[in-house]
Amino acid sequence: MSMNSNELKTYERQIALSEIGIDGQLKLKAASILVIGAGGLGCPVLLYLVAAGIGKIGVVDDDTVDVSNLHRQILFHTADLGNSKSETAVKKLQLLNPNAVLKAYHLRVIQNNAKELLEAYDLIIDGSDNFSTRYLINDTCMLLNKPFISGSIFKFEGQISIFNYQGGPDYRSLYPEAPVDAPNCGESGVLGTLPGTIGTLMANEAIKLICGFGDILSGKLLIYNALDNSSVILNLAKAAAKTEQVKASEDYPVLDPKVFNEWKNNNEDLYLIDVREAYEFEEYNIGGTNIPLHNLGSPIETITGQTKIILCCTSGLRSKIAYRLLKDKISQEIYLLNLNDFD
Incomplete structure (x- = not known):
């Protein structure tokens, strides 16, 4: 795999970093990432990964653009109202980087399609907004032995971690079970800038993981608070050998x-x-x-x-x-x- 002169020019500021260089940029071009959710987290994740030169990206979302999305889902405009989020995102991202191979999946990740969707990509990024999807993504990644980056937001607080990476913890080792009445952004609200902050950090973790530099958030949970700009990183226990063992151990x-x-x-x-x-x-x-x-x-x-x-x-x-x-x-x-x- 190589890069043409236009690609070299596009990524020259990134290639200039010794931690990335030509080799790192080629790793990004060779990488494939499935982004689940083209909402508040997915929008900044997609923008920065496409701009960074990820070679292949899939966008999964079964929703359409609503006016209530616009304060935080920065890929969309009023002209997009009623249109498919995944398809609209791909059209706009293709304009940002014509070299990227982009595919829209206007569907919801469910038990019947999860394995087929996820196995076609190297890295999974979970920007979903409900526990059932997060657990399904986790269990499918465990089955396929794929790492995934997870982010979540609530009011003024966001969390990020990398799960199932080289034997590290999985999502169930952090959250063995979901609360029955867990609130969502629609009910509790969310600061519009918060998903931009968390989504950008998720994209950053993906680039670091692919290129192999820096300390990544595997086995760690980053909690960020937008009210006072504070953050803390908690160390997570290593996952048990099987999901069932993790459940039983808690x-x-x-x-x-x-x-x-x-x-x-x-x-x-x-x-x-x-x-x-x-x-x-x-x-x-x-x-x-x-x-x-x-x-x-x-x-x-x-x-x-x-x-x-x-x-x-x-x-x-x-x-x-x-x-x-x-x-x-x-x-x-x-x-x-x-x-x-x-x-």
Whole structure:
């Protein structure tokens, strides 16, 4: 594989980087990536990967452009309303880089087509917005032994990780099960610039992974908060050999609200930590100390005296991450409490 003079000119600023050079640019040209979701995350991912010179990109999305998408899905304009997201994205991306091989899939990833879709590409990027699709992508990548980059956004917070890369953790090792009532952007809202930030970081991870430079987010979870521009990287445990083993190995000590209230009434030695954002804590809380997940670290390690630490959030997702972060760092008993369980 080689590059013509026009390609060399297009990518000259990138090729000038010693970490990339001609060899790295050829790796990008030879790479194939399937981007699942052409929404808030998918739009910046696609723009930067196509501009970077990825040779083959598939775009999967069964949705059409809606006016409510335009504040964050930057590939689309008012003239695109009602049109297929995947097909519209491919048309516009082809104008950005005529050298790229682009294919639109106007469909939803489901059990019947997942294997056929994913096996045609080297790397998968998951920009989907629901847990069922994320688990299906994870399980299919595990079956095909393919790495995938996952991103998610909620209000002002975004997360990124690389899963199933060279024996590293998979998605189920971070989230063994989905909450029944997990909120989405349509219900809870999202800052328009947030998917741009997270999507750009996802594209950056893809370029690093393909070219082989820098530290990638395999075995790590990056959590970014747009309210104060803070970020934290949590180390994730290595995945078990099989998905079923990962499921079986997770045993979170979730506390029943009745037991919690009994402990409080009996003046048990408790330290309640609400790991939600400050604005969520102000809107509603059951007391305790507010330490947002992305700030959790050194403050908790200084805690002595209390025999029981209780980590609290809305549905259990963030408290489970906090539990994994803290369980080997402190000697106290740790319990999880879900606010959704309270009447």
